[in-house]
Amino acid sequence: MxxxxxxxxxxxxxxxxxxxxxxxxxxxxxxxxxxxxxxxxxxxxxxxxxxxxxxxxxxxxxxxxxxxxxxxxxxxxxxxxxxxxxxxxxxxxxxxxxxxxxxxxxxxxxxxxxxxxxxxRARVVLYAKDRVKPADLSTYEDLADPKWKGRICVRSSSSTYNQSLLAGLIAVMGPDKAETWAKAVVANMARKPQGGDRDQITAVAAGQCDLAIANTYYFGGMQVSSKAEEKDAAAKVGLFFPNQGGRGVHxxxxxxxxxxxxxxxxxxxxxxxxxxxxxxxxxxxxxxxxxxxxxxxxASPIVAAWGGFKAEDINVAMLGENNPVAVRIFDRVGWR
Amino acid sequence: MCGVMSASPSPRLAAEALSARPPGAGWVLLALALAVLVALPVLMVAANLAAPTEGVWSHLAETVLGAYVANSLWLMLGVGLGVTIGGVGTAWLVTMCRFPFSRSLEWALLLPMAMPAYVVAYTYTGVLDYAGPVQSALRALFGWSSARDYWFPEVRSLGGAIWVMSMVLYPYVYMMARAAFLEQSVCVLEAARTLGRSPWRAFTQVALPLARPAVVAGVALALMETLNDFGTVHYFAVDTFTTGIYRTWLGLGQPAAAAQLGAVLMLFVLSLVLAERMSRGAGRFHHTTGRYRRLPQLELKGGKAAAALAFSAMPLALGFLLPGSMLAAWVIQDAALSGLGELAGNSLILAGVAGATAVAVALPLAYAQRLRPSPLVKGCVRLASLGYAVPGSVIAVGIMVPLTALDRLMGGLFLTGTVVALTYAYLVRFLAVSVNAVESSLGKITPSMEAAARTLGAGLGKTLRRVHIPMMRTSLLSAALLVFVDVMKELPATLLMRPFNFDTLATRTFTLASDERLADAAAPALAIVLAGLLPVMLLSRAIARSRPGGEE
Missing domain, CATH: 3.40.190.10 (Periplasmic binding protein-like II)
Known part of the structure; x- marks a missing residue:
C-alpha cells in the first residue's frame, strides 16, 4: 500500500x-x-x-x-x-x-x-574613492595594519567565501600567522560582520566604512544594476586587486x-x-x-573594464582542505 | 442566572471513575504509535548524544558558546515579555471593551501572524539601516557625513530581533488568550465584581488565572518559534543557539556536536514546559457551567478609548501595516510576478494537507492522554511535540534518515523527494502547534461530560465524535489554520525535501532574498502574506463564533 x-x-x-x-x-x-x-x-x-x-x-x-x-x-x-x-x-x-x-x-x-x-570568483578589496587612495592599498596582509582601524566592512565568517579566503592565507602563511591576521582584521572592523557582500559595498558607499572585502561579481552587478541607488553607490566605490606584486588575487x-x-x-x-x-x-x-x-x-564588458589582473595560480582544492582550520580560527578570534 | 465555576482539586476522581472499566487501550496504542512515528527524527537527532565529538565541545566552550547561550536567553526573555504584554493586553481590551475600531481590531490583530519573521526583518532593515532612507534623510538634513557623527539605534541587533519577533509572534498569545477569555462564563467575572473586585482585579485574579493554560500555551509556541528561528537572527547578526547549531554542523562540519547542541536545546525547552506544568500545581480549572450570555463590553470613552486604541493598534501597525506597505512599495517599483500562481498553488496544497493531517494526528494523541494520563502517554505526547523547538534544518536532516531507510526497505526512493515526505516533515515540525491547541481545548471540557456520555453507554470513540469534537470544533479549526500558516512560511525542510522542479512561495522568497535581491523577493513574500490572510481571518471568525453565548 x-x-x-x-x-x-x-x-x-x-x-x-x-x-x-x-x-x-x-x-x-x-x-x-x-x-x-x-x-x-x-x-x-x-x-x-x-x-x-x-x-x-x-x-x-x-x-x-x-x-x-x-x-x-x-x-x-x-x-x-x-x-x-x-x-x-x-x-x-x-x-x-x-x-x-x-x-x-x-x-x-x-x-x-x-x-x-x-x-x-575573485575576492578583492573595494574602497571609498573619496577617502582612500589606491596607493595606500597593497595586499590582503596589509588589511591587518592598524591604519585601517574602524574602517573595514566584511561579512560573517559563516560565509564560505571568507572561509576560503582565510584557507588560502593559511596555505601561504601557516595557521598561526593566519590567526594573527584574522585577529587584526577583526580589530580593524568598522562594525560587527553582518549582511552579504553587496551590503558591505553599500556600507562603503554610504560612509560607514572605507574598505570592504567582497567578491567582484557583486560589485559588477551593482555597477550595471537597473536600480539608480545601486548604480550611484557603486560609482562611489573603487575596485582594487590585492597582491599584484606577489602571488595574486585570491x-x-x-x-x-x-x-x-x-x-x-x-x-x-x-x-x-x-x-x-x-x-x-x-x-x-x-x-x-x-x-x-x-x-x-x-568577460562581460563591465568586468573587462576593471582591467587585467594577476590571479593566484595554486589549485583551489587546497581551499577545501584548509576549511575546517579556518572556521576554528574565526571562532577563536571572534570574527562572527 | 449564573452557574458556578469550580477549581476542582484534580480530574483524578473522574479519571478513576473512567478507569473502572479498562479505558481504550486501543486509543493509547494508536497514540503511542503515532507519537513514535513523529518523534523518530527527533530521536535520530538525540541519538548523536553518545557520538564522539573530537574536542569540539571544548572548542565551543572556549570560544562562542557563551555568546550563543546569553543571546538566546535574552532573546527569549525579551520576546516572552513582548508577546505576553502585547498578546494578553490586546486580547483583553478587544474582548472586554468597546472603543473605536475595536471590532475590526478583533480580527486585524491576527494579521501579523501571516508575516514570516525573516521578511519583516528584511523590511525593517531596508528602512532603518545606515544606507536606508531614514538615516540617509537624517544625514542630509543635519549634514552628517558618517556613522561617527551621530547615534542611531542599530536595527541589526539583539534589540531589533526581539522587536521583530515580538511583533509577529504576539498573535499566538493574542489568539489563545482571546479564545480563553471568550470561553469564560461572564458569570464568573460578574461574581467577582459582585464580591467587590475592581475590573482590573477581576482581570488579574479571576480571568487571567482561568486563561493561564491558554496564555502559557501561546507563549510557549512563541518561544519555541523564537528558539528555532534562523532567518531573523542570522539576518540581524545575532548569534543564538540555533545559528550556533548551524555553524557547528555546517561550518565546523561536526553534525554530532551540532545534534548535541540541538539536544541540549530540546532538554531546555522540555524543562521549561515541565516547570510551568508543575507551577500550576495540582489545581485544575474547568468550566463547569454551560450558561453563557453576551459579554457586556465596557464602553471606553475619551482618553481611555484613545489609549486602548493606541495600545491595540500598535502591534498591528508595526507587525503588519508597515512591513506590508514596504513590500507593496517594492513590488510596485519593479513587479516580477511571473510564475507566482504556480508557486502559490504549491504552497497552498502543502499547507492545506499539512494542516488537516496535523489535526488528525493531534486528536488521538490528546484524547489518549486524557483517557490515560500515565507518564508513558504524557511523555510520548511531549516527545512528539519536540520537533517544534528544534531548528528546522537540523530536524529536516533527522527526517531524511528514517525516510531513506524506509525507502531502501521498499527498494527505491518512493518517499524521499515527494509530497508525502514533505507532509511528514511538516507533521514532525508543527505537531506541537495542533497538539497544544487540541490539548488546551480538550482540557477545558470537564471530565463529568465524559462520565455522563459513558454512563449513557457511548463508547470512547463515540464520546469523542459526538461530545468532544463538536465542543472543540473551533479549536480544531484554529489548530489546522495555525499549522497552515506555519507551513506557508516554513523554509528549511521545504527547501531540503521538496521534489525536483518544485518551488513554493517561501523557497522563492528565500532564494531571492539570500541573493541580496530584497526588492525582487517582495512579490513572493507579499504573496505568502496574502495567502495567509484568508486563514487568519477564518481563524478570527471561528474564535469570535466560539463563544456559546455570542450573537452569531
Whole structure:
C-alpha cells in the first residue's frame, strides 16, 4: 500500500528514474542564473534537466542520507569548499573527459576529476574613492595594519567565501600567522560582520566604512544594476586587486561533480561539458559578471573594464582542505 | 442566572471513575504509535548524544558558546515579555471593551501572524539601516557625513530581533488568550465584581488565572518559534543557539556536536514546559457551567478609548501595516510576478494537507492522554511535540534518515523527494502547534461530560465524535489554520525535501532574498502574506463564533 502511494506520488512529482533522456541536478546556484543555461542545454541535446535548488550543506546532507539510492546525477555548488566536502563524504565519483580537461584550467578542477570549476570568483578589496587612495592599498596582509582601524566592512565568517579566503592565507602563511591576521582584521572592523557582500559595498558607499572585502561579481552587478541607488553607490566605490606584486588575487570557483549514485552518468558528463563550453560560459560571464573558466570565453564588458589582473595560480582544492582550520580560527578570534 | 465555576482539586476522581472499566487501550496504542512515528527524527537527532565529538565541545566552550547561550536567553526573555504584554493586553481590551475600531481590531490583530519573521526583518532593515532612507534623510538634513557623527539605534541587533519577533509572534498569545477569555462564563467575572473586585482585579485574579493554560500555551509556541528561528537572527547578526547549531554542523562540519547542541536545546525547552506544568500545581480549572450570555463590553470613552486604541493598534501597525506597505512599495517599483500562481498553488496544497493531517494526528494523541494520563502517554505526547523547538534544518536532516531507510526497505526512493515526505516533515515540525491547541481545548471540557456520555453507554470513540469534537470544533479549526500558516512560511525542510522542479512561495522568497535581491523577493513574500490572510481571518471568525453565548 505504502509502496503504491509512494509510486503514484513519486511518479507524479519526483522523477521517473528509468527515463534515459534526462539528468537530475542538485544545485546550490541561484535558479535565475542556472535555469537559462539548463534550458539551452535541453534545447540542444533533448536531455531533460530536473532541478532541485537548496543550500549546498543541506543538499550534501540529503545526498549522504540518500546514499546509493539518490536520484541526483550532478551536484552543483557555489564554492570549492563544498565540492571538497562532497568528495570527502564519498558522494562524488571521478569522471574523465578530454573536453573538460581542455576547457577548464588545471588549477580550477580536482586533480582526480571528482569535481570541475565552472566559473571563477575573485575576492578583492573595494574602497571609498573619496577617502582612500589606491596607493595606500597593497595586499590582503596589509588589511591587518592598524591604519585601517574602524574602517573595514566584511561579512560573517559563516560565509564560505571568507572561509576560503582565510584557507588560502593559511596555505601561504601557516595557521598561526593566519590567526594573527584574522585577529587584526577583526580589530580593524568598522562594525560587527553582518549582511552579504553587496551590503558591505553599500556600507562603503554610504560612509560607514572605507574598505570592504567582497567578491567582484557583486560589485559588477551593482555597477550595471537597473536600480539608480545601486548604480550611484557603486560609482562611489573603487575596485582594487590585492597582491599584484606577489602571488595574486585570491580565487574561488563555483563548480560541479558527478554523484557516485548517478544513474544518468553519460548525461551528467554531457551537462558538465556543456556548462564548461562557450555558450554556458558566456551566460555565467554576462549574466553574473563572473570570470569564465574557459580561456576562450570573453568577460562581460563591465568586468573587462576593471582591467587585467594577476590571479593566484595554486589549485583551489587546497581551499577545501584548509576549511575546517579556518572556521576554528574565526571562532577563536571572534570574527562572527 | 449564573452557574458556578469550580477549581476542582484534580480530574483524578473522574479519571478513576473512567478507569473502572479498562479505558481504550486501543486509543493509547494508536497514540503511542503515532507519537513514535513523529518523534523518530527527533530521536535520530538525540541519538548523536553518545557520538564522539573530537574536542569540539571544548572548542565551543572556549570560544562562542557563551555568546550563543546569553543571546538566546535574552532573546527569549525579551520576546516572552513582548508577546505576553502585547498578546494578553490586546486580547483583553478587544474582548472586554468597546472603543473605536475595536471590532475590526478583533480580527486585524491576527494579521501579523501571516508575516514570516525573516521578511519583516528584511523590511525593517531596508528602512532603518545606515544606507536606508531614514538615516540617509537624517544625514542630509543635519549634514552628517558618517556613522561617527551621530547615534542611531542599530536595527541589526539583539534589540531589533526581539522587536521583530515580538511583533509577529504576539498573535499566538493574542489568539489563545482571546479564545480563553471568550470561553469564560461572564458569570464568573460578574461574581467577582459582585464580591467587590475592581475590573482590573477581576482581570488579574479571576480571568487571567482561568486563561493561564491558554496564555502559557501561546507563549510557549512563541518561544519555541523564537528558539528555532534562523532567518531573523542570522539576518540581524545575532548569534543564538540555533545559528550556533548551524555553524557547528555546517561550518565546523561536526553534525554530532551540532545534534548535541540541538539536544541540549530540546532538554531546555522540555524543562521549561515541565516547570510551568508543575507551577500550576495540582489545581485544575474547568468550566463547569454551560450558561453563557453576551459579554457586556465596557464602553471606553475619551482618553481611555484613545489609549486602548493606541495600545491595540500598535502591534498591528508595526507587525503588519508597515512591513506590508514596504513590500507593496517594492513590488510596485519593479513587479516580477511571473510564475507566482504556480508557486502559490504549491504552497497552498502543502499547507492545506499539512494542516488537516496535523489535526488528525493531534486528536488521538490528546484524547489518549486524557483517557490515560500515565507518564508513558504524557511523555510520548511531549516527545512528539519536540520537533517544534528544534531548528528546522537540523530536524529536516533527522527526517531524511528514517525516510531513506524506509525507502531502501521498499527498494527505491518512493518517499524521499515527494509530497508525502514533505507532509511528514511538516507533521514532525508543527505537531506541537495542533497538539497544544487540541490539548488546551480538550482540557477545558470537564471530565463529568465524559462520565455522563459513558454512563449513557457511548463508547470512547463515540464520546469523542459526538461530545468532544463538536465542543472543540473551533479549536480544531484554529489548530489546522495555525499549522497552515506555519507551513506557508516554513523554509528549511521545504527547501531540503521538496521534489525536483518544485518551488513554493517561501523557497522563492528565500532564494531571492539570500541573493541580496530584497526588492525582487517582495512579490513572493507579499504573496505568502496574502495567502495567509484568508486563514487568519477564518481563524478570527471561528474564535469570535466560539463563544456559546455570542450573537452569531
Amino acid at each position: 505504502m509502496r503504491l502511494v509512494g509510486l503514484v506520488l513519486g511518479g507524479m512529482l519526483a522523477v521517473g528514474a528509468a527515463n534515459a533522456a534526462e539528468v537530475n541536478v542538485y544545485s546550490a546556484r541561484k535558479d535565475h542564473l542556472l535555469k537559462p543555461v539548463l534550458e539551452q542545454f535541453t534545447a540542444q541535446t533533448g536531455i531533460k534537466v530536473n532541478l532541485l535548488s537548496a543550500g549546498e550543506e543541506q543538499l550534501l546532507e540529503r545526498l549522504k542520507s540518500e546514499g546509493a539510492g539518490s536520484p541526483a546525477d550532478l551536484f552543483i555548488t557555489t564554492d570549492v569548499a563544498h565540492l571538497h566536502k562532497a568528495r570527502v563524504a564519498g558522494v562524488l565519483q571521478p569522471t574523465r573527459s578530454a573536453e573538460l580537461d581542455k576547457n577548464i584550467p588545471a588549477r580550477y578542477r580536482d586533480p582526480q576529476g571528482y569535481w570541475y570549476g565552472l566559473s571563477a 580565487m574561488n570557483v563555483a563548480g560541479a561533480g558527478v554523484t557516485s549514485s548517478a544513474k544518468h552518468k553519460t548525461e551528467a558528463v554531457k551537462l558538465l561539458e556543456f556548462l564548461s563550453g562557450p555558450e554556458a560560459q558566456k551566460t555565467f560571464a554576462e549574466g553574473n559578471n563572473e570570470f569564465p573558466v574557459l580561456p576562450a570565453a570573453k
